Amino acid sequence: MTASEHRTDPAAPRGRGAENAPAAGPGAEFAPRPGPAPLPRMIAAQSALETRMLLRHGEQLLLTVVIPTLLLVLFSAVDIIDTGDGGDTVAGRVAFLAPGILALAVLSTAFTGQAISTGFERRYGVLKRLGASPLPRWALLTAKSCSVAVTLLLQLVLLCAVAFALGWSPAGGAAGVAAALVLLVPATVALSALGLLMAGTLRAEATLAAANLVFILLIFGGGVVVPLENFPDAVARGLELLPVAALSEGLREVLQQGAPLPWGTVALLTGWAVAATAAAARFFRWE
């Protein structure tokens, strides 16, 4: 091994490479010493970065915090729409609305927010550039999921606090909370994958428009603030198959009515999660 071979050896101990470099002195710190950081460190760093940027983004906060909170407060305080039985008191309306708004939170962060930000990252070449970094693509997606999970958790805490302040008293106790989590996980995976599918196939502007349109339509058509039974029967049968509607209705069964975990809904959401993940993995384009 010659001195110059030492320099390019990634396994060479620190410092030695610089000593052996022919031009030690200014610039010797550039002596090659490549290598990826340990995977957990990369994923943690990437998750932290993605989360920071998500929380820093104004429009994103409008979508994830302001709109769901406003809807919850407004529709609870004022009797605007028919929320079914018990809709004549604030507590009754909150009992109906809170599960729907929690579902909306998942839709806003996992689907709409993620679709828009990923769509523009793709358009600006961020995904391409990261593709040339040591971070594997699956690790990037893992980091994105972690960032969605952290944001969603903050959102759920905030929205539950607002709901409690409005007099929410969810049914079901600890078992109800556990059942709600069992519903939330596959729904988040499904909506997240659908958001990535959209971001990875459409142009960024089209994603922006479509993701916002879907968000607004599903506020009203996804069982979030309007009970699905208010729709004509045939339409309601179709709508209740959508992941958001399935999630809001499922959460409502558990947290409003105190019913046991609806396994049919869990199966439906899991089906969505599997299909959407497969489609995203198949069709996502990085450039």
Added chain:
Amino acid sequence: MRSEPAVAVTGLVKRYGDTTAVDGLDLTAERGAVTAVLGPNGAGKTTTVETCEGFRTADGGDVRVLGLDPARDGAALRPRIGVMLQSGGVYPTVRAMEMLRHTARLHAHPLDPEELGERLGLHSCGRTPYRRLSGGQQQRLALALAVVGRPELVFLDEPTAGLDPQARHATWELIRALRAAGVAVVLTTHLMDEAEELADHVAVVDVGRVIAAGSPAALCGGHDDVLRFEGRPGLDLASLDAALPPGARAEESPAGHYCVTGAGGPALLAAVTAWCAAHDVLADRITTRRHSLEDVFLDLTGRKLRP
């Protein structure tokens, strides 16, 4: 294994639909050297570099980067190379130094991002979101991101496009430091002075092929030097020609402006000044010019504007 070149491309072909962007291109880049891929816009420079980086798959030919196939062994290759894209590649809302620190964290033994940021003048705009950085600041950040992981090989796609003179020189200094430290640098440029200033090896690319390759000196060699001076009109050119090295000749156009062309640079200058001294001519505004890479480039690719 270690003595193999950092980049070895032979017969690369890349088509986009009916257009052949790269048409049998050969390129070799050595470790500890700067290789410039020089060519007009649309010559296939970026396609070639992006194939080496693993962003595109070749339609033909063989591509070896650090002994690996970028299309197949991307995962093993990526941590060892640094990439500077021509534009973009950074989150619009991320702050300049935040992105640099983050990228450092993805590597096992990165450079100190603070020192690197200092060196490239990124600290003054360290808290500015990427989309509000000037074009030059974005370029410098992209360069910093490419080298922070201490790669063996860096690809720089038009690294000084749009930079002011100070930033350009800071970039050149950094590239020289990389070479001195044993890093292989492959850069694309359409700036002749950049290639002449930095490169150990230049590959001139046009319409998807390498039309000339070698050191800047070798590419510029074999051409006549040009010496100009001013003096009183109507000097005896026949006498001057006789005093010049073989093959060189003098012309007067317009009156009082003399142009001497011929091989042999220093000897040519000595012959002209000796003749002037002997004939009591005070030569004014003497200038000499070697054949530049720009002349070579224009000779090879033609002087017409491209469609």
